[in-house]
């Protein structure tokens with residue numbers, strides 16, 4: 001079967017990573033969580049006095065230190081998924097805190113940060129057989145991706161999912177607090193100057209409000225099978 005690039009974009013907490021991970025496992029592809037990369041840079045900024053919790057950012061310090069920030073992924077054979085490393089440390093847990101969520105929009109809107117992360121993403125995905133999820137994958141990082149999905153879900157369902165994710169890490173917030181964060185990030189992601197979140201014209205919309213992970217996987221695998229069939233019949 002021809003190896004392809006799968007780009008999954010959409011708003012926060014629309015279940016992008018769930019389907020991305022399931023697809024990567026099923027197809028034996030690499031999974032690149034691009035949101036985790038921006039979260040890692042944010043964590044670095046918070047830990048190293050580049051940014052305080054009130055979103056004040058020392059731009060000069062960030063520009064000086066950007067080249068020292070190394071983000072990559074390693075496959076965990078137990079969890080069977082890739083985990084995020086910041087300068088050699090596994091930060092998979094630390095990047096998912098509300099602190100990081102509240103500050104990541106600011107960091108991810110910085111041109112130089114995006115240039116560095118996009119270059120890394122293109123390098124990691126250059127051999128295809130890869131699933132990437134984020135905000136600008138189909139529109140900017142891999143505009144030639146063979147399959148582009150744009151995920152959406154009901155706002156209440158999204159907030160509940162994020163609430164469950166936080167509580168599974170021992171962090172407890174009200175649905176209102178979560179909704180505030182999601183709304184703000186949606187606004188920031190769609191209104192920033194650099195590579196804002198937009199649906200690529202050729203992206204297929206997948207509303208997963210009422211779909212199980214298995215339903216979604218079946219839907220996407222069928223799309224891929226149909227694409228491959230179309231290719232074979234044209235070739």
Ligand code: DC
Pocket residue numbers: 012013034035036038039104105108109133134135136137185189
């Ligand atoms: O997918 P996530 O919620 O973990 O992403 C964290 C933040 O990173 C999100 O608020 C927007 C930003 N992001 C981005 O700007 N571009 C991407 N390709 C992925 C994420």
